[in-house]
Amino acid sequence: MQGLKKILSSVLLLSFICTFAVPDEDINLKEAPKITVQKSTVKLSSTYFYTGLGYSYLNMDSDSSNTDTGHAITLLAGYNFHKYLALESRYTATINDSSVHNTSADFDQRLDISNIALYLKPKYSTGGLTMYGLLGYGQITFDNGISHSENSFQCAIGAQMEAIYNIDVFVDYTKLYDDNDFDISTNNSDLSIDAVNIGVKYNF
Known part of the structure; x- marks a missing residue:
């Protein structure tokens, strides 16, 4: 009788173990939720100082065959x-005396030149290069003791290129004056003044 009880106990224990060892087919393993990280793009403003x-x-x-040159800052x-x-x-x-070149001699003379102007600047950009023009009105001044x-x-007309963050390098050619009304000229001679500029600018 004791042997029969041991056999029955062993069978019940084995059945219990098998019941929990077999996976339940009704249990669905859910996949871990996918996390999608969207890349944020920063659009630079088209309005800035x-x-x-x-x-x-x-x-x-000038028509008098004189050519004056000078170095300046802008x-x-x-x-x-x-x-x-x-x-x-x-x-x-x-920032220095101007150099005068004519058919007879070359010499330096004290002649301060300044220009102040306001321009409308149309431009077109492609990649890191920008082509632009300047159209405006200005006042040019000569001072050789008398202003x-x-x-x-x-x-x-000019061009600028992106150098590093917020800094551009530019180069342009500017026509400052081309007429015969300047009161420094004599005999109504035609006077032409231009400048080649190269520099850097910072965008805020």
Whole structure:
């Protein structure tokens, strides 16, 4: 009798173990939820202020066969209010005596030249390169002991390239004056003044 009880106990224990050892087919293992990380893109604003500093090489030609050249610095500030348009102001002033070249001799003379102007700046960008023009009105002044000034339409063409974060490098050619009304000229001779500028600007 005791042997029969042991056999029955062993059978019941084995049945119990087998019951919990077999996986329940009704249990569905759920997959871990997928986490999707969306990349955020920052769109740079098309409206911003900027300022800059440059070196300018000034050249002045007249019908009297004189050519004056000088070295200058240019300060600029502007506001980019559209993808294709900006408003820019510039101030240029010589930092040394001008050099005079004519058919008879070359010499230096004291002649301070400055220019202040306001421009509309149409531009077009592709990649990191921007082509632009400057169209505006300015006042150029000569001072050789007596100050002479004249207002005129001014224009330029140039290009700028992204250098590092928020900093661009630019180069342009500017026509500052081309007429015969300047009171420093004699005999109504035609006077042409232009500048080649190279510099950097910072975008805020």
